[in-house]
Amino acid sequence: MALDRKAPNDLNAFWMPFTANRQFKKNPRMFVAAKDMHYTTSDGRQVLDGTAGLWCCNAGHCRPKITEAIQKQAAELDYAPAFQMGHPVAFELANRIIDIAPKGIEHVFYTNSGSESVETALKLAIAYHRAKGQASRTRLIGRERGYHGVNFGGISVGGIVNNRRHFGSLLSGVDHLPHTHLPDQNRWSKGQPEHGANLADDLERLVALHGAETIAAVIVEPVAGSTGVILPPKGYLERLRAITKKHGILLIFDEVITGFGRLGAPFAAQYFDVLPDMMTTAKGLTNGVIPMGAVLTTADVHDAFMDGPEHMIELFHGYTYSGNPIASAAGIATLETYREEGLFERAAEIAPYWQEALHSLRDSRHVIDVRNMGLIGAVELDPIAGEPTKRAFSAFLAAYDKNILIRTTGDIIAMSPPLMISRAQIDTLIGTLADVLAKLE
Numbered sequence: 158m159a160l161d162r163k164a165p166n167d168l169n170a171f172w173m174p175f176t177a178n179r180q181f182k183k184n185p186r187m188f189v190a191a192k193d194m195h196y197t198t199s200d201g202r203q204v205l206d207g208t209a210g211l212w213c214c215n216a217g218h219c220r221p222k223i224t225e226a227i228q229k230q231a232a233e234l235d236y237a238p239a240f241q242m243g244h245p246v247a248f249e250l251a252n253r254i255i256d257i258a259p260k261g262i263e264h265v266f267y268t269n270s271g272s273e274s275v276e277t278a279l280k281l282a283i284a285y286h287r288a289k290g291q292a293s294r295t296r297l298i299g300r301e302r303g304y305h306g307v308n309f310g311g312i313s314v315g316g317i318v319n320n321r322r323h324f325g326s327l328l329s330g331v332d333h334l335p336h337t338h339l340p341d342q343n344r345w346s347k348g349q350p351e352h353g354a355n356l357a358d359d360l361e362r363l364v365a366l367h368g369a370e371t372i373a374a375v376i377v378e379p380v381a382g383s384t385g386v387i388l389p390p391k392g393y394l395e396r397l398r399a400i401t402k403k404h405g406i407l408l409i410f411d412e413v414i415t416g417f418g419r420l421g422a423p424f425a426a427q428y429f430d431v432l433p434d435m436m437t438t439a440k441g442l443t444n445g446v447i448p449m450g451a452v453l454t455t456a457d458v459h460d461a462f463m464d465g466p467e468h469m470i471e472l473f474h475g476y477t478y479s480g481n482p483i484a485s486a487a488g489i490a491t492l493e494t495y496r497e498e499g500l501f502e503r504a505a506e507i508a509p510y511w512q513e514a515l516h517s518l519r520d521s522r523h524v525i526d527v528r529n530m531g532l533i534g535a536v537e538l539d540p541i542a543g544e545p546t547k548r549a550f551s552a553f554l555a556a557y558d559k560n561i562l563i564r565t566t567g568d569i570i571a572m573s574p575p576l577m578i579s580r581a582q583i584d585t586l587i588g589t590l591a592d593v594l595a596k597l598e
């Protein structure tokens with residue numbers, strides 16, 4: 158059967174993720190090609206990508222170096238196991254990741270997605286303490302409004318009710334810190350908000366409640382993306398680091414969105430100058446082109462296993478595709494593209510322009526908050542009483558009709574363009590969004 162790339166005649170079989178399937182299939186939106194900052198739709202329009210796909214195509218689309226690396230690797234060594242076998246490409250990529258990682262981060266454990274990176278980091282945290290003779294440290298702490306992927310560990314430490322409530326009792330022994338979204342105090346914040354560092358102190362309450370000797374790790378997104386761009390108040394991450402360290406609790410930064418240049422530094426850990434024990438990554442690692450994730454750890458975490466009891470030296474965890482050669486080749490080509498084009502520096506340089514453009518929406522209809530950091534930003538809309546999320550979703554549909562791609566989460570419009578975006582393209586993105594908002598019911 159010939160594949161019609163423009164118009165498949167039956168949309169029924171593919172059960173789409175995070176999508177109201179019946180609604181979508183009545184009026185499907187299809188991308189059939191992409192280049193640099195734009196997608197091409199099935200009806201031939203060029204849509205400006207304001208979200209880097211799903212926060213992942215940081216270098217833009219169909220970049221020749223990445224495409225060629227994938228083609229070459231697929232023809233040379235398509236697959237090799239990483240259990241008791243190796244191939245050079247995965248080792249090379251690990252070295253290159255460590256080259257740009259914060260000082261103190263020394264090891265890379267490969268996964269295939271952000272969700273798998275999170276599960277891996279949570280398991281490593283519990284096993285780390287066991288290897289050190291502290292098997293009682295099993296509790297995990299996440300945060301309200303945290304998004305850590307969709308697997309059981311991730312939705313347990315995550316704090317989004319819709320992602321949790323249909324799936325049973327989840328992991329036991331999990332607590333949540335408060336989120337740091339304080340609209341009354343921090344509305345219209347540019348960069349890090351002023352108020353809320355003390356929210357980190359809630360960790361002391363949990364330590365007093367359970368005892369530090371029961372707590373394995375705290376996981377937070379340095380900047381929460383999927384729940385509407387929630388920023389860390391000044392001093393908050395530093396305080397979280399100090400309290401975790403004081404009590405021997407591991408700190409995990411979920412850098413699935415913030416990693417690989419989104420804030421204008423390689424990782425948020427460098428941007429905020431706070432060193433976690435582990436970082437979860439995915440997305441921008443391969444420019445979103447091939448599924449791959451990685452957990453990055455300090456030597457302390459890694460060496461606890463290597464120096465630990467005999468039965469823990471081999472980590473009983475891993476995936477068939479951990480360090481897959483084609484994904485690794487895509488990762489190397491992606492990191493080279495970032496470096497050769499100076500894309501992280503570029504993001505840092507254009508961030509002030511992005512900030513001012515975003516905040517020009519402050520006076521637009523329905524807008525009740527704007528916030529930004531690096532090349533990420535959010536515009537929050539006044540919810541329609543009784544129909545929350547409807548207005549923002551209408552904005553998304555209207556924006557798509559006007560050839561810009563934005564994302565919505567609840568009543569919040571989130572944007573995170575590829576790091577190659579130009580000033581003129583920022584003007585188009587924000588100007589079009591202003592038009593959309595002006596006409597929105």
Ligand code: PMP
Binds near residue numbers: 305383
């Ligand atoms: N953690 C964070 C912070 C994320 O933003 C995401 C995805 N948006 C994930 C984990 C999950 O990644 P994936 O969809 O690749 O499993």
